[in-house]
Structures are given as structure tokens and as C-alpha cells.
Amino acid sequence: MAILVTGGAGYIGSHTCVQLISQGYKVVVVDNLSNSNIESLNRVRELTDTEIPFYKIDLLDRKSLEKVFEEHHINAVIHFAGLKAVGESVSRPLNYYYNNVAGTFVLCEVMEKYNIRKVVFSSSATVYGNPKTVPITEEEPLCATNPYGQTKLMIEQVFRTLYECDARWSVALLRYFNPIGAHISGRIGEDPTGLPNNLMPYISQVAIGKLEQLKVFGDDYETVDGTGVRDYIHVMDLANGHIKALEYLFGTTGVEAFNLGTGNGYSVLQMVKAFEEATGKKVKYSIAPRRPGDIGECYADSTKAKKELGWVAEKGIEEMCRDTWRWQLSNPNGYKLDQVHT
Ligand code: NAD
Numbered sequence: 001m002a003i004l005v006t007g008g009a010g011y012i013g014s015h016t017c018v019q020l021i022s023q024g025y026k027v028v029v030v031d032n033l034s035n036s037n038i039e040s041l042n043r044v045r046e047l048t049d050t051e052i053p054f055y056k057i058d059l060l061d062r063k064s065l066e067k068v069f070e071e072h073h074i075n076a077v078i079h080f081a082g083l084k085a086v087g088e089s090v091s092r093p094l095n096y097y098y099n100n101v102a103g104t105f106v107l108c109e110v111m112e113k114y115n116i117r118k119v120v121f122s123s124s125a126t127v128y129g130n131p132k133t134v135p136i137t138e139e140e141p142l143c144a145t146n147p148y149g150q151t152k153l154m155i156e157q158v159f160r161t162l163y164e165c166d167a168r169w170s171v172a173l174l175r176y177f178n179p180i181g182a183h184i185s186g187r188i189g190e191d192p193t194g195l196p197n198n199l200m201p202y203i204s205q206v207a208i209g210k211l212e213q214l215k216v217f218g219d220d221y222e223t224v225d226g227t228g229v230r231d232y233i234h235v236m237d238l239a240n241g242h243i244k245a246l247e248y249l250f251g252t253t254g255v256e257a258f259n260l261g262t263g264n265g266y267s268v269l270q271m272v273k274a275f276e277e278a279t280g281k282k283v284k285y286s287i288a289p290r291r292p293g294d295i296g297e298c299y300a301d302s303t304k305a306k307k308e309l310g311w312v313a314e315k316g317i318e319e320m321c322r323d324t325w326r327w328q329l330s331n332p333n334g335y336k337l338d339q340v341h342t
């Protein structure tokens, strides 16, 4: 069984490739490397002792994409490829619509041409906007607060329309909460370019001394300690969710959304404390104003994924922090320079 993984050189894609291969799937990767490094795939090859066909292709390049489907007998697609920085999406909205939405159009057209209609799509908890109730179920009204979120909503709608017009489509929309952590080997992990936007990479770069201190964005939310609460999920649990979703797709048609989270919310200060306890490193921080567009509290009700996919997140916050730190410590410069910090 061969799975085409778009964006497979990226953070979640590379971890999912490891799990797919360990479950006996053949993997073919397409990525334009706009936000990743080929070294991630070299390491997936090393971890799995498997050759992985890789195509440095932009999804918008239809001819090259068709060639991949000509050369491999693809059974299903996991579609990670997309741009994901919320702030950048506000300054370059057309770029986000074009890359994410038009890229998905081309992918779907090529899939139809080759008679493949099974796809797992990377959606996001961002489609819930500012949720009225937590924990959030898949029934929560959908609303996007920035162009990045809009692209996720639009793509979800594209898949619903495709199914309405052709009942052979089988699509899982996976709404991720906050993926963190790394493979236990420390060989692959999250490698943000420039200053990290997200909390966990920021914390680990403060801990290793690359950044001076964490700015805690707001301590006046209606949460346990006033700081923002999120549902952090280990990237390997998330990777396993994709395999469960694939298995599900092979037994059904339709379009279904699933929340992938742990169901537990942690505040920023709780995350700082958990990281310090798990790693023995101090994380310097100061309180700063709220980040525009942020919400107070967001965590998942993942009952549907448990019931219909047979998936639950297994790894706790301590493991997430430890694995993040192992990756950070052995790759202080991410994939760029493979030097060990002493
Ligand atoms: P990532 O940036 O590490 O991976 C995305 C990959 O897609 C990159 O390797 C990039 O080079 C590639 N790519 C982008 N546009 C492409 C194009 N037009 N053609 C070919 N390749 C292209 O991001 P990630 O964290 O691994 O996220 C994967 C997916 O999950 C994204 O769609 C993202 O929006 C979604 N998501 C991520 C998070 C998160 O916190 N990481 C949360 C919710 C949803």
C-alpha cells in the first residue's frame, strides 16, 4: 500500500512518515522544501532503514505532480503541504490562499485523474476561531480569524463539495490542537525558521540559551493562572492519528472531521514549569501584553476520534517536554548544522 505524503519533509509529515513505514506502508514524499530541509527525510530514511522516493515539487506544478502518480501506484494521500504562520498569512494573504487552497485544487484534480479519492487532510483547531465552550467538539461553529485559518476552512469546504458531487471521495479532516515534542531518538523534530512563533520551540530555545527569555503573552485571561491554555499533543501521537485515519478511510466514503488533542489544557506557566521539571533547565520569562488574535482557552473533546478511529493520545506532558529537549539539545541549529551542544 503506497501513500503519497505531501509536505512530508516538514515537522508533522516527517514523524508521520516514520510511523507509516513502521506500520508497513510504502511512502512517497512530495515537498517543495519552502519550510523544511531535506535532512529531515535523510533522517527518516536512517531511522526506518528504508529508501523513500522524494520529489522536490511544488503542488502547483501539475505536470510534475502527475509524473509522481505515473511513477507510483498511489493508494491514498496524506496532505500536509501548506504554509502555516498566522502572522505571515496576515501580511501575505494572497500567498496563503494561492499556496494552500490552489495547491489543494491541483492535488485533487490530479488525484481524480488517477482515480484516487482517499485523503487525510491537515486541518487545525484554528477553524473554531474563538470557541464558545471548552472542551471543543467537532460540532462547535466554525469561524476563521485570520487568512491562514480561512485557508483551512476553505479546503475543508472543498472536500465536502467534492464528496457531495462524487460519493466515491473518502476524506478525513484532522483538526490538530497544539503539536509539540519530537521522535524519541532526537533525530527528527520541529525546526522553525527564524524566531519561533509557537510556545514550545520558544521555551526550548530559551532553555538552551539561544533566546534570552520567554515573553508570556498576557496573564489576564480567565484561566487557571491568567495565562493562555492550550491542548498540547505529542507529535508521535498525532502521527499515529493519521494511520488510524487512513485505516478508517479504506472502509468508508464521506467527509468526516476529527479533533486530535489530548483533552487536557495547560497554561503557559504550567508549560514552563513542566518543561523545567522534565529537563532540569530554568526558563526565564516575563509577562508581556496579550498577542493580538490570541484566545484564552482551547482544548479538545476527542471522543469522536476515539469512537470512530480507535485513536487516543497516549503521551503525557512530561514526555512531550523531554522529547522536545532531547531534540533541541542534540540539534541546537535544527537540521542546518549537525553539531552537538556541550
Ligand atoms: P511544516 O511547515 O513543517 O510542513 C509543511 C511542509 O509543506 C513543509 O515541508 C513545506 O516545505 C511544504 N510545503 C508548503 N507548501 C508547499 C507546496 N505548495 N508544495 C509542496 N510542498 C509545500 O508544518 P507542520 O507543522 O508539519 O504542519 C503540517 C500541516 O499541518 C500544515 O498544513 C499545517 O497548516 C497543519 N497544522 C500544523 C499545526 C502545527 O502547530 N504545527 C497545527 C495545526 C495544523
Ligand code: UD1
Residues within 6 Å of the ligand: 086, 087, 124, 125, 126, 148, 177, 178, 179, 197, 198, 199, 200, 202, 214, 215, 216, 217, 218, 227, 228, 229, 230, 268, 291, 292, 293, 294
Ligand atoms: C498558534 C496559531 C494557530 C495554530 C496553532 C498551532 C497564532 C495566533 N495562532 O496558536 O493558528 O493553529 O498555533 O500551530 O499564531 N505564547 C506565549 N509566548 C510565546 C508564544 C506563545 O506566551 O512566545 C502563548 C500564547 O499566547 C498561547 C500559548 O502560548 O497562549 C500557545 O501559543 P502557540 O504555541 O503560538 O499556539 P496557539 O496560540 O494555540
